[in-house]
Amino acid sequence: MKIKKPHIRSFNIKLLVTFLLVGLLPLIIFGVLSIRETRDNLKTEIFNKIVLLAEAQEHQLEMYLESTKGRTADFALDEFIKNSLTQILSGDDTENSIINLNNHLIKNKKPLDENIKGIFIMDLNGVIISSTDNSEIGKNESNESYFINGKESISFATELKRHVHFGIKDIFVVTAPIEDDNTREIIGVIANVFDIDDIRNVFSNQFNFSRSGIFEETFSELSGILKIYIVNEDNIAFINPFISEDENDFVINTYPVQQCSHAVEVIDIYTNHKAEEVIGASMCLEEGWKLLAEIKTEDAFSPIASMRFLLGFMIALFAFFIIVAAILFAKIIARPIKELQEDVGSITNADDKEGDDVSQLGKAFDKMSADLRQSQDKVQEYAAGLEQKVEKRTEELAAKITDLEGVKEAMLNIAEDVNIKNQELAEEKSKDEAILASIGDALMACDGDGKIMLFNAVAEELTGFTASEVTGRHYDKYLKFISEVEKTPVEDFIAKAMQMGEKTKIEKDALIINKDGVEIPVDDSAAPIKDLDGKILGCVVVFRDVTREREIDKMETDFISTASHQLRTPITGIRWVIEHFLKKEKVSKKGKEYLEDIHSSTEELSELVDILLNVSRIEGGAVEVQVQPIELVDLLKRYLNEIVPMTTKKSLTITFDEHPDSLEILTDKGALRNIIQSLISNALEYTPEGGKIEIVLKKKDNKTFTFTVKDTGIGIPISAQKTIFDKFTRGDNAKLTNTSGTGLGLYIAKKAVDLLGGKIWFESVEDKGTTFFVELPIKSVSTVSKKGGKKLA
Amino acid sequence: MKKGNIVLVEDDKILSKVVYEELSDAGFEVANAYNGEEAWDIIKSEKPDLILLDLVLPKKHGFDVLQQLKQSPETKEIPVIIITMLGSDEDIKKGIQLGADDYIVKAQHAVAEIVEKVTEFFDNIHKR
Numbered sequence: 074m075k076i077k078k079p080h081i082r083s084f085n086i087k088l089l090v091t092f093l094l095v096g097l098l099p100l101i102i103f104g105v106l107s108i109r110e111t112r113d114n115l116k117t118e119i120f121n122k123i124v125l126l127a128e129a130q131e132h133q134l135e136m137y138l139e140s141t142k143g144r145t146a147d148f149a150l151d152e153f154i155k156n157s158l159t160q161i162l163s164g165d166d167t168e169n170s171i172i173n174l175n176n177h178l179i180k181n182k183k184p185l186d187e188n189i190k191g192i193f194i195m196d197l198n199g200v201i202i203s204s205t206d207n208s209e210i211g212k213n214e215s216n217e218s219y220f221i222n223g224k225e226s227i228s229f230a231t232e233l234k235r236h237v238h239f240g241i242k243d244i245f246v247v248t249a250p251i252e253d254d255n256t257r258e259i260i261g262v263i264a265n266v267f268d269i270d271d272i273r274n275v276f277s278n279q280f281n282f283s284r285s286g287i288f289e290e291t292f293s294e295l296s297g298i299l300k301i302y303i304v305n306e307d308n309i310a311f312i313n314p315f316i317s318e319d320e321n322d323f324v325i326n327t328y329p330v331q332q333c334s335h336a337v338e339v340i341d342i343y344t345n346h347k348a349e350e351v352i353g354a355s356m357c358l359e360e361g362w363k364l365l366a367e368i369k370t371e372d373a374f375s376p377i378a379s380m381r382f383l384l385g386f387m388i389a390l391f392a393f394f395i396i397v398a399a400i401l402f403a404k405i406i407a408r409p410i411k412e413l414q415e416d417v418g419s420i421t422n423a424d425d426k427e428g429d430d431v432s433q434l435g436k437a438f439d440k441m442s443a444d445l446r447q448s449q450d451k452v453q454e455y456a457a458g459l460e461q462k463v464e465k466r467t468e469e470l471a472a473k474i475t476d477l478e479g480v481k482e483a484m485l486n487i488a489e490d491v492n493i494k495n496q497e498l499a500e501e502k503s504k505d506e507a508i509l510a511s512i513g514d515a516l517m518a519c520d521g522d523g524k525i526m527l528f529n530a531v532a533e534e535l536t537g538f539t540a541s542e543v544t545g546r547h548y549d550k551y552l553k554f555i556s557e558v559e560k561t562p563v564e565d566f567i568a569k570a571m572q573m574g575e576k577t578k579i580e581k582d583a584l585i586i587n588k589d590g591v592e593i594p595v596d597d598s599a600a601p602i603k604d605l606d607g608k609i610l611g612c613v614v615v616f617r618d619v620t621r622e623r624e625i626d627k628m629e630t631d632f633i634s635t636a637s638h639q640l641r642t643p644i645t646g647i648r649w650v651i652e653h654f655l656k657k658e659k660v661s662k663k664g665k666e667y668l669e670d671i672h673s674s675t676e677e678l679s680e681l682v683d684i685l686l687n688v689s690r691i692e693g694g695a696v697e698v699q700v701q702p703i704e705l706v707d708l709l710k711r712y713l714n715e716i717v718p719m720t721t722k723k724s725l726t727i728t729f730d731e732h733p734d735s736l737e738i739l740t741d742k743g744a745l746r747n748i749i750q751s752l753i754s755n756a757l758e759y760t761p762e763g764g765k766i767e768i769v770l771k772k773k774d775n776k777t778f779t780f781t782v783k784d785t786g787i788g789i790p791i792s793a794q795k796t797i798f799d800k801f802t803r804g805d806n807a808k809l810t811n812t813s814g815t816g817l818g819l820y821i822a823k824k825a826v827d828l829l830g831g832k833i834w835f836e837s838v839e840d841k842g843t844t845f846f847v848e849l850p851i852k853s854v855s856t857v858s859k860k861g862g863k864k865l866a
Numbered sequence: 867m868k869k870g871n872i873v874l875v876e877d878d879k880i881l882s883k884v885v886y887e888e889l890s891d892a893g894f895e896v897a898n899a900y901n902g903e904e905a906w907d908i909i910k911s912e913k914p915d916l917i918l919l920d921l922v923l924p925k926k927h928g929f930d931v932l933q934q935l936k937q938s939p940e941t942k943e944i945p946v947i948i949i950t951m952l953g954s955d956e957d958i959k960k961g962i963q964l965g966a967d968d969y970i971v972k973a974q975h976a977v978a979e980i981v982e983k984v985t986e987f988f989d990n991i992h993k994r
Contacts, residue, residue, distance in 0.1 A: 649976070
């Protein structure tokens with residue numbers, strides 16, 4: 074079946090219209106709304122600015138008018154003027170009085186204000202009887218408003234091109250009544266005549282001036298489009314600072330001008346005298362004057378015009394894209410519909426092929442559903458019988474359910490309570506878990522049965538197992554710790570922590586075997602988790618990768634051992650060569666002496682190397698203790714034997730009388746040797762010839778023994794006693810006795826005693842002697858690792 | 867008459883020379899080896915009565931030489947005395963474990979003491 078073209082086109086048009094509506098309508102609505110909003114904002118802003126400006130102008134104008142009024146009022150009170158006027162009116166010596174008065178006005182009054190173009194005085198009939206200009210005298214002003222009002226009070230008026238006074242066309246006249254001092258009656262009116270052009274100048278200048286000040290910012294955008302008119306009592310705009318001269322003096326009878334007659338000031342949009350729509354504000358002044366500030370709306374809203382243009386452009390652009398998109402979409406969508414239509418058409422054989430493709434589809438579907446409905450009806454009939462049976466059954470069940478409902482509700486209430494409690498607990502738990510998970514070391518927590526409860530990210534990374542993999546399983550499947558040297562499993566320190574209820578540490582040099590079988594050096598500690606009653610609930614294990622630390626440790630140990638070897642080799646070489654030389658070669662007595670000196674210096678050097686290496690070991694930290702059984706009495710005796718040559722040389726007496734028969738101890742040989750050597754060699758060094766050294770060994774109890782070295786030496790000065798165990802510290806007297814001491818012997822001895830877990834102290838009197846006491850455990854504890862670390866030599 | 871054949875494995879030329887001369891003076895036949903690999907070759911050809919073996923050696927460590935000696939049927943019966951600077955207890959322990967007969971820490975002894983020890987050693991063998 075072929076589809077006619079018009080069908081597709083009509084569908085496409087529908088689609089296009091929909092797209093346009095959906096795409097453009099919001100844009101248009103939004104655009105219109107935003108333009109309106111901008112316009113309102115702009116309007117308010119301009120209103121504010123105009124009012125501000127108008128008020129400023131009004132203020133200036135009022136100040137000016139006040140000053141002219143004040144000046145005129147002053148003149149009206151002038152005694153000479155009053156007296157002269159009285160005299161003129163009385164008719165006595167009128168001629169002279171007038172001449173005198175004219176002169177007075179010319180000489181004394183007019184110069185007071187350069188803006189005054191002329192002054193004249195009228196009698197009560199409005200006839201000018203005195204003036205600064207003789208030609209003015211005799212003019213009748215009785216119909217002029219300034220005369221009529223001036224008789225009552227101070228007033229002013231504008232005269233535009235009607236009356237020429239003092240040769241000026243546009244005048245501004247301020248009048249004031251002159252009173253007789255005695256009778257308080259008004260006897261005349263004085264008039265000061267100003268040139269309106271002067272006021273125009275004043276305002277133009279003043280406005281320009283104000284624009285350069287703080288107003289500039291506010292009004293810069295309005296300059297050029299703002300117009301100000303000052304309209305007089307006859308509705309003539311006579312002061313217009315921003316418009317050209319020839320435009321002056323036209324009648325303005327617009328809406329705000331009319332409103333001023335009701336003393337209503339206006340801020341609004343209205344039609345001005347040129348029939349243009351303007352935004353304007355008016356100020357109503359005295360004597361029927363009005364001040365107008367206006368901006369053509371077209372100018373004020375020019376930003377909106379450009380917005381409108383932009384909006385129009387955008388709408389056009391959008392419309393174009395939407396039309397293109399709609400056409401493309403229509404093609405894409407129409408194709409499958411066309412195919413479907415063909416298929417459905419062939420099923421239904423519908424003969425009605427009018428309408429567009431979608432409506433055709435609809436008709437095809439209608440037919441299909443009608444067929445289906447027929448079949449459904451048959452099924453329903455059959456089902457009706459069945460339904461009745463089911464209904465009966467359902468009723469029975471419903472009764473039972475009602476019974477159960479009651480029970481269920483009760484249970485639900487309980488469940489809710491439990492739920493709330495659980496929620497509170499869960500919150501607490503998740504907080505704790507978050508803290509534990511963010512620890513920088515690997516962390517595992519297990520319950521009392523060793524089943525893993527917590528396994529943080531670092532632990533996952535280190536072991537290669539994920540938390541979900543290990544949670545709920547026993548830790549020994551995943552945390553496999555072995556000894557680095559023996560490669561056998563280490564003692565289960567986690568089980569031990571839980572069993573003993575105290576913190577345990579994994580043995581030194583342990584490795585963990587991760588998921589991939591890689592061995593990683595670790596340092597672990599385990600702490601039991603206890604409840605408030607002290608019952609053990611589980612265990613927390615913190616472990617971390619110490620690959621780097623082990624490497625550094627090894628490098629340090631290697632370095633010391635290499636340095637030790639390299640330094641000792643040449644020293645031994647010197648020693649042996651001298652020994653060999655002395656034995657083999659014939660040397661003079663003197664030569665032999667020298668060689669022996671070299672030999673003993675070399676021995677000292679060798680000792681010094683030992684001392685320095687020991688210090689460097691101690692400084693490096695982590696010196697280890699490896700205990701072995703030693704019989705101390707015998708060891709001491711042998712050592713004392715070795716030093717016999719030295720004691721004889723200095724005629725010293727060494728006694729070792731007080732001691733047990735034998736004393737088996739468990740200690741580190743290197744550390745012990747350091748203590749004994751340091752104390753005894755110190756005694757030898759600092760005891761003068763003929764002195765006495767007494768060595769005592771005592772078993773204090775089953776656990777400790779004391780070793781005492783007492784000499785009759787130079788003693789330790791009080792000033793050095795506090796620091797004698799510090800590095801490089803020597804008593805001042807010791808420095809005098811022996812300049813080659815290092816000040817390291819006692820430092821090493823103290824460190825060695827600390828290592829073995831003992832105490833060292835002394836009693837000393839300068840020049841009498843010193844006794845060193847050492848208290849050490851009979852059994853010291855090994856801290857040494859199996860692969861061999863740093864130890865004292 | 868020579869008291870016995872000794873191979874001295876010592877890399878430091880001066881120490882080697884002194885010990886060589888001392889032992890020669892005492893009547894021993896001494897062959898010098900200066901590194902671990904050379905030691906193995908010389909010992910195999912010389913088949914000495916005693917080996918004095920330093921530990922820190924170029925090319926091959928003394929412990930490795932010792933292990934090799936004790937594994938080879940030709941050499942495993944030859945007694946070995948370790949002479950070294952390393953005086954740590956572990957080293958001594960390890961040396962003895964690997965089959966050394968004695969241990970001398972150089973820095974702690976005069977050269978004459980080494981000769982004494984060697985002489986003593988041969989005396990003991992003869993007594994047996």
